Amino acid sequence: MEAILALIIVAAGVAGVVYVLARRMAPLFRAAKGPAIDRIGERLYGVYWFPHHRMPRPGYEVAGYTHITTLVSLIVLSIHVLMVIYSGFVGFEIPGLESAVGVGYAVISDIALTVLFIACVFAAVRRGVLKPPRYEVPEKYGKDKSRPWAVFLVSFLAAVALLDMIYLGSDAVAAKAAEEGYRFILPLTGTWFAAIIMSGLSASAAGTVNVVSYFILLIGIFVFVNLLPFDRLFHTITGPVTVFCKKLERGSVKPVQWGVDDESVADLESFGVKKFEDFNWKHILDFYSCADCGRCSDNCPANASGRPLSPRFISLKGRDYAFSHYPLKGPFVKNEPLVGDIFSEDEIWSCTTCGACEEECPVTIEYIDKIVDLRRGMIDDGNVPQSLQKPLNALGKRGNPWGKMEKKRPEWIKELPEGVTIKDLSSGDTAETLYFVDSMSSYDDRMMDLARATATVLSAAGADAGILGKNEKDSANDVRRFGEEMLFMELRDHNSEMIAGSGAGNIVTSDPHALNALKKDYKDMPPVEHISEFALRKLKEGTLSFASLDEEEKGKIYTYHDPCYLGRHNQVYDPPREVMDAIPGMNRVEMSRCRDRSFCCGGGGLMLFYEPEEEERMGVHRVRMAKEAGANVIVTACPFCLTNIEDAIKVAGLEGEMEALDLCELVARHIGS
Amino acid sequence: MEILVCVKRVPDTAENEIELNAEGNDIERDDLVYSVNEWDNYAVEEAIQMVDKHGGSVTVVTVGDEESEEVLRREMAMGAEKGILLSDDAFEGSDGKGVAAILKAAVEKGSYDLIMTGAQADEGYAQVGGMLAAMLDYPYASLVNSIEVGDGKLKVGREVEGGNIEMNEIELPCVLSIQTGINEPRYVGIRGIRKVASVEIPAMGASDLGIDAGSVGEDAAKVRRIDYFVPEMGEGAEMLEGSTDEIIDKLIELLKSKGGIK
Structure with a gap:
């Protein structure tokens, strides 16, 4: 009889979660193609490394270690939970207790259960009473459903742990009352306390508590599991997958569409993300995996300076959109354009692609690629602020955002300090080292000083260095990150051809944006160094040395x-x-x-x-x-x-x-x- | 509504690195890049938005050489359905009246409810729109910065002295010259232009338009540029004196009188 009841609960619980997960996965299958997953070893290591090194970063130690404690306890308890569920089918006996290993694991489980309970109670107090400001929901994002849910979920988990203690404790009490032997229970664990409190019960009363607590516990476990895919706790299921599938190449930007190469990209019907299903599956998985921890927005400079961007809500709005447009019951809701609906234009243009959010996220959610994809969509629709149209047009026509003349690009070398030389390779000269200046240092009056200083360093270190001069165009690092992929490709192809034609054996740049583009976005480049790396190398080689500060x-x-x-x-x-x-x-x-x-x-x-x-x-x-x-x-x-x-x-x-x-x-x- | 927008390919002078040519009668054009006249771009955007709302189609037309086709394509990438290139050796060197005459012939070849031009182009005459209207005997409104479509007529806002706006009702068909700021023109990337790269753009010459070649072009031009120069730098600057508040007041006064602020 009890076994049948347990079976019904287990079956209903499993069926429920399988159904919800299947519905949740639907948009992933309707989404754009995602990245190919290679480098398995590195990815597996990342699943271990990223969450645990990122959660307790400075400033987040309390939350981080509380979470790690909870997670480790749950991992320890995973087999125990299965045993508990199983016990209902075999007369409420936890299996394996006849062996020393079984008893050992039972004792460890008692400790883990106790730790889990304390951690959850602490978390509930922290979220419910102490209320760290990081989790506050600004008014413009609607009612704060975040905090009540957080308190409820951790309290629920604490209650489940408590029930488990009662279940285990009552079994011990029943055995003791019937004067049967029982396994060792470590003093001061939850189970030990539960047994002490119930020690006055008769064998049959303890037996009844045992059975009743089992069923409540069983329902509790499955209700909790079924709650996971409805909120931030979804990260317990999708988080590890997200970390496993994360982009491994820092600083790079995803292609317009995975699996479509440069030659055929121009033939695509549409560019970027306009509707929800234009996101690729990895990005929808990101939305699901957001644990709403607020670390991204806490570190986002755009958010700090009052721009209308908070990365946390990029994820949460994406997740809520998925939940509401792919409901558990009934047909999917038609996708409308995202910009103007859940995202605003200013929100998407506000990002500087600095990467602070991605650096912080314990589940390695990618924001830059999503922002770039949304920008690609806006560019494709012609929806670009006037302030950006001029520089984009100028970049297309003249290779720099001001529309200045190509022949003026190397003007800065006319006023080099005495003894400093740098060749202009556009006249057919060759050089071993190519200094890629990029637009800012070439055209901006103040930044020309920076170019001249770079030339001075190169010259002092004895480098045979040259510049592409009028043949250089903007590296287009930010053209790409502002979503103008075709213009980026045109500029990249031009520069690649010029760099190859220069015959230079290595490239040095003083502009990190150029450094990034050349290393991450261009192909088949000679080795690229930032001037700081070059200078350090020359210092160590002894070809560069410094005089003291005055x-x-x-x-x-x-x-x-x-x-x-x-x-x-x-x-x-x-x-x-x-x-x-x-x-x-x-x-x-x-x-x-x-x-x-x-x-x-x-x-x-x-x-x-x-x-x-x-x-x-x-x-x-x-x-x-x-x-x-x-x-x-x-x-x-x-x-x-x-x-x-x-x-x-x-x-x-x-x-x-x-x-x-x-x-x-x-x-x-x-x-x- | 069938709308014809007249556009022009002009040198991109945003960075004002303009030098005079050796003859001193024009700017040095070798190093220049060209784009569509900014005002015309606003006119095309407005036309597209009107058609999006009220139906019809937008045609863009330009008087120029083969290279002018690129601006037609750009405007077609924005959303203009058709482009017409008016090109003939006989058209070269036309003055404003000549250009208006060529455009008039093109207007008469089609059937348009509304003709739009930019308020002015690179040379700043702001003459073609008005002349075209007169030649067609159409009503005309200049410096238009808002349009509302009514039945057989339009309600147009015009920018007048001191930043004031006046509203006019104008009967269709008519000619409007469009002021910048009437809308926010959409962005056209390389991809958009490639999409319309293979669309046929018909070219029409003097005979196609039924124009007497002698009535347009350099020889028929009644206005000729005889000189072009950078004015001498004025002497000194006006120093504002007084307390900070007084200086600020004087500065605001000056900026207001020169139209810098409203």
Whole structure:
């Protein structure tokens, strides 16, 4: 009789979750093609590594370790849960207790159960009473359903753990009352407490508690499992798959459509994501896997500066859209254009593609690719802000966003410091090292200093270096990331041909955006280095050496700002710091946000032209962070960072107190011995 | 509604790196890149939006050489259905009146309810729209910055002195010259242009249009440019004096009087 009842509950529970999961998977099968999954070993390791190294990152230790504790307990308990379910079919006897291994596992399970219970109660108190601000839902995203659900779910899990303790404890009490032997129960575990509390019960009363608690527990377990695919707890099922399928190449952008090569991409009916099913399955899986932990938005510079973008809600809105348009019952709802519906244009253009959100996400959700895909869709529909149309048109016509003449690109070499030489390869000359200048340092009056400083470093290190001159066009790193794939391809193909034609054996650039494009978006390039890597190499080889800072400079405190496309996207964190530290007399401090937590300056490339809605510039935030660190010189290694930070110093009213310069400028000033 | 929009290929002078040619009667054109006249682009966008709402089709027309086809294609990529290239050696060097005469002949070859032009083009005469209307004996509104479609007529807003707007009712068929800012023209990428790359664009010459070759072109032009120069730099600058508040007030006054702010 009991076995039949248990069977009904188990069958109903399993059928329920299978049905819900099958319905949830439907949009994944209707979605665009996703990435091919290779490098299995690396991916499996990632499933272990990413969540556990990201959850307890600085500032999130409490949540992180609470989660790890919960997760480890649940993993330990997974076999125990199966045993408990099974016990209902065999007279409520937990199997395996006749062996020492069985008893050992039972004791470990008792500990895990206790730990799980405490962790869940703590989590409920934290979310329900302490209310960390990270989880708040801004008004514009509707009613805060997040917190009540969080409290309910962890409380529910705590209750299930408690029931399990009662189930196990009552069994022990019944055995004791019937004067039968029972396995060892570790004192101070939940099971031990449960047994103590119920110790006054007779054998039959304890037996009744045992049976009743079993059924409530069984229902509890299956209700909980069935709740998973309705909320953030879906990540317990889809999260590991998302991490397994994550994009492995940092800084790269997904192709317009997976499985379609450059030659046939132009023939596609439509570009980018316009409707929900234009997302690929991996991206819909991302939506499902969002644990609503808020780390992305907590680190998003766009969110911090009051732009209408919060990555967390990109995921949550995507998830809710999937839930409402692919309901558990009835026909699927017709897909309408996403931009103008759940996403706004400004929200999608607000992203600087800095990657802070992706760096933080414990389930490795990809945001940049989704933003780029949505932009591709808007570009394809002609829906582009006027502020971006001009630079895009100019890039198409003249290869730079200002529409300046090609022949003016190498103007900056006319005023090189004495003794510095760099060849203009457009005249047919050849050079071993190609300096890829890119548009910003070629045309912007202030950034030409940066180009000249780079040439000075190259020259001082004895490099046989040249530039493509008028034959260089914009690297198009940001053209691609703003969604104009065809224009990107045109510029990439032009540059690739020119680079190949130059015969250069290696490329150096002082622009991290160019570095990223050449390394991640271009094919068959010679080795590409950032100037900081080049300088460090030459320092170590002994072909470059530095003179000491002068007395005035020695009194200054320097800090290094990591450009997103050098740091996060290309993992070049140490070379610029080592180069700075090699200058005698250098006094360098770190900002609290540094390295992989660096805070975007405001964005480069086309972002310079976009006019966002924002409360305060990102650069101003950054300058204040430098001030808080006690620095008065911000050294960066990117022409866009330098522009944004120099502007931000003025906006923040810190002129005279704070200065910004590029690493190349710092190095060029101190070449000597 | 059948709408004809007249467009022009003009040098892209956004970066004002313009140099005079050796003869001193024109700008050096070798290093220039060309695009569609900005005002015309707003006119085409407006026409497309009107057709999207009220039905009909948009045709774009230009007077120029073979290279002008690229601007027609660009506007077709935006959503214009047809393009017509008016090209003939006899058209070269036409003045505004000549261009208007050529366009008039093209208008009469079709059946259009509405003709639109940009308010002006690169040379800043702002003359073709008005002349075309006069030649066609159509009503005309210039500097239009809003259009509402009514029955057999349009309600058009016009920008007037001091940033004021006046509203007019105008009967169809008519000619409108369009001011920038009337809408936000859509973006046209390489992909859009490629999609219309193989669409046939008919070219019409003087004989196709029934124009006497002698009535247009350089010889018939009654306006000729005889010189082109960069004016001498004015002397000095006006220094505003007084307290910060006074300076700000004076500056606002100056900007207002020069039309810089409203």
